[in-house]
Amino acid sequence: MSTTMTKKAPKYQKIKQYVLQGIASHNFIDGVPSENQLAEKFAVSRMTARRALDDLEREGSVERIPGKGTFVRRSGNYTQGFFRVRPFRKWAEDLGADLRTEVLESQVVDPPEEIAEVLEYRGQMIRLCILNYLNDIPVRYAVRYLRADHCADILWENLAETSIHDILINKYRLPLTRISQSMTAVGLPESLAGLFGEEPGYPVFYFQRTVYSCESPVTYVEYFMRGDMAFKDTFTPMLEAGDFHPERS
Amino acid sequence: MSTTMTKKAPKYQKIKQYVLQGIASHNFIDGVPSENQLAEKFAVSRMTARRALDDLEREGSVERIPGKGTFVRRSGNYTQGFFRVRPFRKWAEDLGADLRTEVLESQVVDPPEEIAEVLEYRGQMIRLCILNYLNDIPVRYAVRYLRADHCADILWENLAETSIHDILINKYRLPLTRISQSMTAVGLPESLAGLFGEEPGYPVFYFQRTVYSCESPVTYVEYFMRGDMAFKDTFTPMLEAGDFHPERS
DNA sequence: CAGTGGTCTAGACCACGTC
């Protein structure tokens, strides 16, 4: 007893505190100190400074851009509502499963009225129908619409191997700034039963997603995903305002 | 195709894959290889092996215990970082819907074996069966288990009006530090069809959730929720660390 | 070109659990 047994505060904790304080005080509006700067300031190795920034990035406070620097994440750190989108590829990676992608259709079409409305565009669109397999089991079917004037050349890409989001971002320079989606559980429509090798009515997840770039809609996509594909997640509950538990009064 | 520039696969990725495969093959039931073992096996430094395990731990696949080792996380591998939990009450608020809660059962029971395992407790438990209505439509059915030794008095609470989480946090001083859950889409079981007023097989969301307080499981709950209750969300995609595009060759 | 973040090394000391 005697001494207050100060635990042992890791050095990277102090660095995190420092950065968080700086963020709160709006001191780092044009960039958090670099890893080297932090390392020097706190007389630690770069790996230690880096560890602090690693944590902050995972916690959503900070964003890192290779070759440029580390920046305060705009709009603070709020994990909005419900979801985070996770690229299907990463998912497959995490599961250690083989991902196979089959492009069933890719052509220019005249969009149905609802789609034209959602994408706020009345011209022609590209429709992509894509089936994803995990370990040779058909797991997800996607019907996607893209404005033909935005990215007609996308028909020439290797869509089976490249993420469409990546193409939009990197090739067409469409930063994806907002995603709006809805998820329900529905019975598998008859028209898709064959693709999945299940009976109509088999429970599936149904997503409807609109992706925006700078407030203008870029692509709309519907997913049907096998209901037995579990979304598993482990996380720390975010204490929403009011969920606070004062550790005593 | 172009050039087959092999990208550059970080070494720790290979280690992650190896461990994930091993987990999937049930090879590590009594412990994942230690950091030193992995470092040697892959001829990398310990820091690199550690990086792989760090990732897997954050992703929820693996659990580390200082002085003991690294272990497969029981009943909960694979994280998507997909959800945030949103209290049903807030949800109803957002929808502007009337929330009504009906307690169908609240009693002390001897838990089924699977539940005892998940909660790591073999004594008696409290089982609560609760039905939530939105605008008088039965929307969610919950079966919850709580350790009787933790919170027997909860039977005397007004469960229809108070959030169970709030009770656990504020009354029993159980900070909810971790949530592990899985969501699938299933057909409504026959036994619940009457409650929902739907046919068996009607698509519903099925959640299985374990809530931990300081690494020890506190409550397990299963939800059945109408599939036509949409999870809607709008958000800004956060480019995760690693959203770079390892688009293969 | 210099600076940044991303990865990696080959050591090190500590606190902890097991034997």
Add this chain to the structure above:
DNA sequence: ACGTGGTCTAGACCACTGC
């Protein structure tokens, strides 16, 4: 005493961005 994970160091090379 030994192995484990937790932290830390002082270097290193790479790919990328900026000028």
